[in-house]
Amino acid sequence: MPMPTRSIFLTQYVCGEPLTEEHFEIRECPLPRLQQDEVLLETLALSVDPYMRGCMTGLSTFYVKQFDLASPVYSMGVARVIESRLPGFSPGDLVLGAIDWSERSVLSAAQIADRPVGGFALRQVDGTRPVTQYLGVLGTTGITAYFGIVGTARPQRGETMVMSGAAGGVGTLAGQMAKLLGARVIGLAGSAHKREVLVDQLKFDAALDYRSSSLTDELQALAPTGPDIYFDNVGGRVSQTVMWLMRKPARVIDCGQISTYDDPDGGWKIDIRPIHNNALRLESFTPAHFAEFYPAARAQLTHWVDNGKLVGLESKYLGFESTPKAMVGMLSGANVGKAVVAVVD
Numbered sequence: 477m478p479m480p481t482r483s484i485f486l487t488q489y490v491c492g493e494p495l496t497e498e499h500f501e502i503r504e505c506p507l508p509r510l511q512q513d514e515v516l517l518e519t520l521a522l523s524v525d526p527y528m529r530g531c532m533t534g535l536s537t538f539y540v541k542q543f544d545l546a547s548p549v550y551s552m553g554v555a556r557v558i559e560s561r562l563p564g565f566s567p568g569d570l571v572l573g574a575i576d577w578s579e580r581s582v583l584s585a586a587q588i589a590d591r592p593v594g595g596f597a598l599r600q601v602d603g604t605r606p607v608t609q610y611l612g613v614l615g616t617t618g619i620t621a622y623f624g625i626v627g628t629a630r631p632q633r634g635e636t637m638v639m640s641g642a643a644g645g646v647g648t649l650a651g652q653m654a655k656l657l658g659a660r661v662i663g664l665a666g667s668a669h670k671r672e673v674l675v676d677q678l679k680f681d682a683a684l685d686y687r688s689s690s691l692t693d694e695l696q697a698l699a700p701t702g703p704d705i706y707f708d709n710v711g712g713r714v715s716q717t718v719m720w721l722m723r724k725p726a727r728v729i730d731c732g733q734i735s736t737y738d739d740p741d742g743g744w745k746i747d748i749r750p751i752h753n754n755a756l757r758l759e760s761f762t763p764a765h766f767a768e769f770y771p772a773a774r775a776q777l778t779h780w781v782d783n784g785k786l787v788g789l790e791s792k793y794l795g796f797e798s799t800p801k802a803m804v805g806m807l808s809g810a811n812v813g814k815a816v817v818a819v820v821d
């Protein structure tokens with residue numbers, strides 16, 4: 477008798493309107509019998525990430541492929557191997573990779589190769605740390621922040637960096653790293669609590685409300701000659717405002733455009749006049765551009781965490797059923813730090 481498991485499916489593509497928990501369904505599904513080159517996994521923790529919203533629109537223009545409505549959603553996750561017919565993996569191993577939103581799942585070598593999330597295939601991780609760290613500060617979020625700051629923005633001592641999405645997974649880490657390199661960091665975040673965490677706990681130099689009608693004046697007061705760097709996690713109107721205020725010349729690092737992910741045409745159009753007027757260099761990146769340097773990045777992140785120099789804040793949701801809530805909450809600003817689901821506490 478095949479064992480049943482519970483899995484989460486996206487019930488329809490959602491474009492031009494906000495994603496809600498009602499767009500997901502938990503279904504009981506049979507688990508297939510294990511074949512050669514497959515592993516049976518028990519899911520321990522799942523990540524919810526903004527790029528996943530782009531895989532739920534049905535638009536083929538997104539840079540990651542759309543989720544198949546007939547299969548469970550998947551994301552970065554940590555799992556325990558229960559049974560293995562896949563060379564290199566044994567029962568009891570803890571693994572990190574693109575894992576189904578299922579309590580248990582069978583993953584084949586072909587599926588592993590077809591899911592380039594995070595830029596690597598399934599790999600073992602050690603069990604000495606809280607598993608959610610592998611989805612946050614030591615996972616793709618930390619790696620993204622690291623290559624965004626150390627590899628792309630490259631702040632110099634004394635430079636001023638403004639960062640949108642500052643209280644999120646990437647933002648909290650990228651801001652701390654820019655501070656470690658000697659920059660002055662001004663974060664933009666959507667709630668008073670988030671701004672307090674940025675300044676009081678993470679020692680950002682200042683934090684502002686990006687929805688404030690006086691954002692321009694507040695930024696000019698904090699950076700009268702304009703920021704040297706704008707690290708952009710959100711795009712849209714906020715970024716347009718910041719780019720008009722920058723030093724000439726200065727640089728804009730596009731990490732993400734979350735404010736545009738619900739847009740029906742797949743993206744808010746930017747006005748390039750501030751780029752021209754302020755002689756801005758606009759540069760984007762993904763960690764995949766730096767794949768050769770992953771081991772060095774992981775070693776540096778681990779060193780900073782273990783020495784108390786980098787704090788990996790998490791908003792942790794408990795239980796498998798909370799995964800859609802975590803996803804929708806992350807998109808609407810409920811998280812401080814990395815949003816993760818502890819499927820098994």
Ligand SMILES: NC(=O)c1ccc[n+]([C@@H]2O[C@H](COP(=O)([O-])OP(=O)(O)OC[C@H]3O[C@@H](n4cnc5c(N)ncnc54)[C@H](OP(=O)(O)O)[C@@H]3O)[C@@H](O)[C@H]2O)c1
Nearest residue numbers: 526620644645646665666709710731732733734735762809
């Ligand atoms: N380049 C890459 O390879 C790469 C890799 C990972 C992530 N990213 C990008 O980096 C960004 C941050 O990702 P993350 O994983 O760290 O997510 P996150 O920042 O932890 O979560 C998303 C946050 O975005 C903010 N937000 C949502 N809608 C917004 C809007 N309309 N305007 C302004 N802010 C909005 C919310 O915070 P508030 O409460 O402050 O509004 C929310 O908490 C995303 O754009 C993502 O796509 C890029």
